Structures are given as C-alpha cells and as structure tokens.
Amino acid sequence: MWKYVVKRFLLMIPTLFGVAVVIFVLMRIVPGDIVELRFSGESSYASKENLAVERARFGLDQPLWKQFVTWIWGLVRFDFGTSMWTGAPILQEIKLRFALSLQLAIMATAVGILIALPLGVAAALKQDTWVDYLARVVSIAGIATPSFWLGILMILTLLVVFRWLPPMVYTPFWVNPWQNLLQLIWPALAVGYRLSAVATRMTRSAMLEVLREDYIRTARAKGLVEMLILKRHALKNAMLPVLTVTGIEFAFLMGGLVVTEQVFNLNGLGLLFVQAVTRRDYTMTQALVLLVAAVFIIVNFFMDLMYGWLDPRIRYR
Amino acid sequence: MAINVPFDAIDVAAAEAARAGWWGIVKDFCRRRPLGAAGAAVVGLLVLVALCANVIAPYDPEKVDFGAMLARPSAAHWLGTDAFGRDVLSRLIYGSRTALLVGFGAAVVGATVGAVLGVGSAYFGGRVDLYLQRVLDIFIAFPLIILALAIVAILGNSLPNLIMAITIPMIPRCALVIRSSALSIREMPYVDAARAAGFGHARIILRHMLPNVMAPYLIMLTSFLGQAILLEASLSFLGLGVQEPTPAWGLMLRGAAVDFAESAPWMAVFPGLAISLAVFAFNLFGDSLRDALDPKLRTL
Numbered sequence: 001m002w003k004y005v006v007k008r009f010l011l012m013i014p015t016l017f018g019v020a021v022v023i024f025v026l027m028r029i030v031p032g033d034i035v036e037l038r039f040s041g042e043s044s045y046a047s048k049e050n051l052a053v054e055r056a057r058f059g060l061d062q063p064l065w066k067q068f069v070t071w072i073w074g075l076v077r078f079d080f081g082t083s084m085w086t087g088a089p090i091l092q093e094i095k096l097r098f099a100l101s102l103q104l105a106i107m108a109t110a111v112g113i114l115i116a117l118p119l120g121v122a123a124a125l126k127q128d129t130w131v132d133y134l135a136r137v138v139s140i141a142g143i144a145t146p147s148f149w150l151g152i153l154m155i156l157t158l159l160v161v162f163r164w165l166p167p168m169v170y171t172p173f174w175v176n177p178w179q180n181l182l183q184l185i186w187p188a189l190a191v192g193y194r195l196s197a198v199a200t201r202m203t204r205s206a207m208l209e210v211l212r213e214d215y216i217r218t219a220r221a222k223g224l225v226e227m228l229i230l231k232r233h234a235l236k237n238a239m240l241p242v243l244t245v246t247g248i249e250f251a252f253l254m255g256g257l258v259v260t261e262q263v264f265n266l267n268g269l270g271l272l273f274v275q276a277v278t279r280r281d282y283t284m285t286q287a288l289v290l291l292v293a294a295v296f297i298i299v300n301f302f303m304d305l306m307y308g309w310l311d312p313r314i315r316y317r
Numbered sequence: 318m319a320i321n322v323p324f325d326a327i328d329v330a331a332a333e334a335a336r337a338g339w340w341g342i343v344k345d346f347c348r349r350r351p352l353g354a355a356g357a358a359v360v361g362l363l364v365l366v367a368l369c370a371n372v373i374a375p376y377d378p379e380k381v382d383f384g385a386m387l388a389r390p391s392a393a394h395w396l397g398t399d400a401f402g403r404d405v406l407s408r409l410i411y412g413s414r415t416a417l418l419v420g421f422g423a424a425v426v427g428a429t430v431g432a433v434l435g436v437g438s439a440y441f442g443g444r445v446d447l448y449l450q451r452v453l454d455i456f457i458a459f460p461l462i463i464l465a466l467a468i469v470a471i472l473g474n475s476l477p478n479l480i481m482a483i484t485i486p487m488i489p490r491c492a493l494v495i496r497s498s499a500l501s502i503r504e505m506p507y508v509d510a511a512r513a514a515g516f517g518h519a520r521i522i523l524r525h526m527l528p529n530v531m532a533p534y535l536i537m538l539t540s541f542l543g544q545a546i547l548l549e550a551s552l553s554f555l556g557l558g559v560q561e562p563t564p565a566w567g568l569m570l571r572g573a574a575v576d577f578a579e580s581a582p583w584m585a586v587f588p589g590l591a592i593s594l595a596v597f598a599f600n601l602f603g604d605s606l607r608d609a610l611d612p613k614l615r616t617l
Contacts (some may be wrong), residue, residue, distance in 0.1 A: 018455035144596035149589035
C-alpha cells in the first residue's frame with residue numbers, strides 16, 4: 001500500500017513538470033510580449049533601445065532555456081516571482097482571488113451534490129419510468145445550459161421580479177458572512193446545477209449497477225428494511241464513482257469558471273487568468289496554470305487513494 | 318424491482334432490427350428510445366435550418382437598421398432586434414451555421430485523432446503507450462476552457478483556429494476512453510491473425526482495430542458535439558471566439574445583451590435558449606445512442 005502511495009505521488013511530479021513545459025512554451029509562441037503590449041497601449045513612440053531595456057528588466061532577453069531554468073528554480077523554492085504587469089508578488093495576487101474561487105467551488109459542489117444524490121437515486125430506483133425520464137431531462141438540461149447564461153437569467157429575474165440585485169462587490173466571508181453568501185449563492189446555484197447534472201447521471205448508473213449485486217439480494221432476502229438496504233449497502237458502494245466525478249469537477253471549478261465570474265462580476269482566478277493571457281503576463285499565466293493543474297492532479301491523487309480506502313476489493317499494484 | 322429486459326431479449330430484438338435493414342434499425346431506435354429519437358429529430362431540424370439559412374432567415378443577419386434599434390418582438394421582428402437594429406431571429410438562424418460548423422468540425426477531428434492515438438497507444442503498448450499516456454495526462458490536467466483560451470491567443474480567432482482550439486483539448490480525453498476499449502481488442506485472435514499474415518501496423522490499426530471501437534467512438538463524438546458548441550459559445554461570449562459582425566450565439570449574449578437585459582430581455586434570452594436547445598438535443602441523442610450501443614459504458 002505505502003509503496004503504491006509513494007509511487008503514485010512521485011508520478012505527479014513529471015506530469016506537473018510537463019504542464020510547466022507546455023505552458024512555458026505556449027506563452028512564448030503567443031505573438032507579442034508584455035513589453036510591446038504596454039508600449040503600444042500607451043500609444044507613445046518607443047525606441048528599440050527602450051523596448052530592449054524593458055525586456056532586460058523582465059529577463060526576456062535571456063535565452064529561452066535560461067528563462068525556463070530560472071523559473072523552475074524559483075518554483076522549487078516556492079518563489080513564484082512577481083507579476084509582470086502589476087509588479088506585485090504573484091503569491092499575493094493569487095491569494096486574494098483564491099479564497100473567492102475556493103469558496104465558490106465548495107458552495108457549487110455542495111449545491112450539486114444536494115441536487116444529484118436524491119435525483120440520481122430516485123432515477124435508479126424507478127428506472128424507465130417517468131421519474132427516470134424526468135431526472136434524465138433535468139440533468140441533460142443542466143449539461144446543455146451554459147452556466148453563464150443561467151447566471152444572466154438569474155440576475156434578470158431577480159431584477160425584474162424582485163427589483164433586487166445581489167451585491168456586486170465582494171465581501172470576504174469572515175468580514176460579513178451574510179453579504180458574502182448573498183452574493184455568492186447565485187453563481188454557486190448556476191454552476192452547481194451544471195455539476196449536479198454530471199453527478200446525477202453518475203449516481204444513477206452506479207446505483208443501477210450496485211442494485212444488481214448479490215449482496216443487495218442477500219440483504220433483501222434476510223428481510224432488511226428497504227431504507228437500510230439503500231443507505232448502508234447500496235448508496236455507500238455507489239458513492240465511489242460519484243465521488244470521483246465530483247472531485248474532478250471540483251478541481252475544474254477552481255480555474256474553469258472564467259465565464260461565470262465575468263457575468264457575476266467576481267474577481268476570481270478565472271478572470272485573473274484571462275487578464276494575464278491577454279496582457280501576456282508570462283509569470284502570472286504560468287503560475288495560474290500550474291496552480292490549477294496542481295489542484296487537479298492532487299485531487300486525482302486523493303481520489304485514487306480514497307478508492308482503495310472505501311473499496312478494499314481494489315488492489316494496488 | 319425494475320430490472321432491464323433480459324439480454325437475450327435485446328439480442329433477439331437487435332437481430333430482428335438488423336434483418337429489417339437500416340430503416341428497421343432506425344424504427345427500432347425510435348420505439349425503444351423516444352427521448353433519443355426526439356433529440357435526433359431536433360438535431361436534424363437544426364442541420365436543415367443551418368443549410369437553408371439564406372432561404373428561411375427573414376432579414377440579412379448583418380444588416381444594421383438604426384430605425385429599429387432594440388425593437389420588441391413583433392410581427393416584423395419575431396424575436397425583436399438587437400442594439401444595432403439587427404433581427405435577432407435571423408442572427409439566430411445564421412448563428413446555427415457557426416455553431417454546427419464548430420461543433421461538427423471540432424468533434425469529428427477531435428474524436429478521430431483521439432481514437433487513432435488511443436488505438437495506436439493500445440496496439441503498440443510498452444514504452445510507446447507509457448510515454449503517450451504521460452503526455453495525454455499533461456493535457457488533461459489543463460482545464461478545457463483554459464487550454465482553448467491559450468490556443469486562441471496563439472493562433473488568433475478566425476473560425477478554423479477556433480475549431481482547432483476546441484479540438485486540441487478534446488483529443489486526450491477521447492484517446493483515454495478509446496484506449497481502454499482498444500486494450501481488450503488487441504488481445505483478440507483476429508489481431509494476432511492479421512499480424513501473422515504480415516500486415517503492417519497502419520493496416521492493422523486502421524482496418525482491424527479502429528472499426529471495433531466504433532461504439533465508444535460514436536459516443537465520444539456525440540458528447541463532444543454538445544461540448545464543442547458550449548465551448549464555442551463561452552469563448553465567443555468572452556470575446557475570444559467568433560468576431561462581430563458574424564452571427565454566433567455566444568457572441569449575441571455579449572455586451573449589449575447584458576447591458577440592456579432589463580429593457581430588452583429578448584436579446585439575452587433567445588440566444589441562450591438556442592444554445593441550450595442545440596446542446597440538449599445532441600446530448601439526448603448521444604445518451605440514447607450510448608445506451609443502445611453499450612449499456613455497460615459509464616456516463617462520463
């Protein structure tokens with residue numbers, strides 16, 4: 001077991017390194033760099049010397065491999081450098097947004113699970129009846145509806161029907177929990193609905209599979225109450241794949257809410273990412289992509305471990 | 318307890334359907350999976366609308382009419398007009414071309430390249446498989462939209478580039494799924510036989526293995542179709558996809574649609590409905606297709 005954990009853990013390093021290489025190269029292929037962009041933005045004439053001086057300041061005059069080594073060496077020491085655009089330390093810039101994105105991801109996941117579990121279980125129990133069809137339609141609609149459009153509709157409804165708008169300025173939870181929830185519950189609902197769609201389908205198919213197992217028949221045969229069979233025997237075993245998809249979706253929520261954040265005027269990681277890419281802020285983009293990829297890879301790692309812990313039949317090799 | 322029809326019954330039904338020919342298969346699918354058939358019908362309708370856009374659209378989708386800015390839905394403009402006085406219905410109709418072009422383009426290319434990679438990875442095994450899987454892992458760790466964003470930033474946002482940006486993140490996802498099905502096919506006697514007969518790698522992969530992963534391929538393809546349309550809408554909404562004045566559903570939700578959402582809600586409501594309906598139809602169809610082709614395959 002421990003051998004597997006260590007091996008699985010070490011496997012994360014080459015993947016992360018690969019992500020670092022890909023994003024580093026990608027950013028260098030993107031035409032135009034931050035220096036050009038800045039000078040053209042100020043519509044002032046910039047001489048070649050000025051551009052060269054600026055480039056040297058960012059270390060962009062160095063050969064590519066040297067830039068890469070410098071960056072990786074910084075990462076190893078947990079030094080992410082400073083944003084090329086704002087000049088502020090990246091860690092500080094990200095920290096501000098990380099809290100918001102994390103809270104939103106947690107809330108959305110909670111909303112998603114609250115919808116998905118009952119719906120998925122009901123669909124599996126009443127397979128091929130109208131309950132099943134309804135659950136299917138509701139969940140496919142969740143995948144089909146862009147959450148940013150759902151967000152627009154929510155704001156519109158609140159505005160037209162209730163003459164009320166959620167607060168547009170972010171208040172941290174520890175400052176004013178009520179204000180904070182009033183603002184974040186809407187994007188959480190919009191995104192959570194989408195997440196619930198994926199989880200509902202998974203719950204349904206996992207439940208269907210588990211309900212056909214021998215131990216369920218045994219439980220029924222010994223006269224166990226149906227509710228207990230469902231809760232203790234079926235649901236517990238069906239949770240594995242549901243947890244997996246929820247975990248993966250959660251990881252994506254951390255950086256993938258680019259569009260929804262835009263609609264709700266939230267200053268999260270997604271918005272920061274779009275800004276960083278359009279400004280050619282190499283250091284910021286690289287740090288963000290690495291962060292999001294790391295969250296994804298680490299969540300996957302824990303999912304794998306949890307599998308073995310929850311289901312002892314799974315053996316590690 | 319509701320349990321599925323016994324498998325031999327399904328086999329019998331399938332055999333009957335096969336005997337009845339192509340039309341019989343279609344009829345059988347409609348009878349057995351009404352939801353999927355409804356999805357397929359909507360998809361068919363969408364394709365028809367996209368093909369005949371120039372015939373059925375009441376107005377030129379790019380014609381600016383300052384006399385009819387932000388007009389309410391009426392007999393003249395069924396779904397109203399936008400902030401430039403352009404007919405929303407006409408833009409929706411022409412927008413279906415963009416959506417389907419991007420959807421089909423990205424899904425077909427993404428799923429096909431992914432399938433070839435997946436089958437190749439399974440076929441060669443060993444080192445090739447190991448390294449290819451590591452590379453795919455790297456690309457999967459990027460969130461879909463972030464990879465697409467970066468690629469659009471590199472290539473610029475013309476329509477072909479947009480399709481490419483949506484295709485690339487899909488390839489590794491498809492390759493993973495196809496690989497797992499192809500692993501068992503590699504062990505089939507007919508693959509050994511083909512190898513013994515001295516066929517080349519390319520021929521074995523393309524002629525013997527690829528046709529046998531058709532079921533997961535089709536399933537991935539239909540699920541990608543919906544995702545590609547959604548992704549295109551998201552990118553266009555961010556201003557990084559299709560550019561004005563080309564009609565595209567995501568683009569129609571951007572800017573003025575949000576600013577005037579209260580006074581002219583039709584601008585924000587109808588394009589979103591179009592996106593949802595299209596993706597909904599594709600997914601409904603794909604879902605039933607999955608059930609029909611491979612009941613054991615898990616929802617992804």
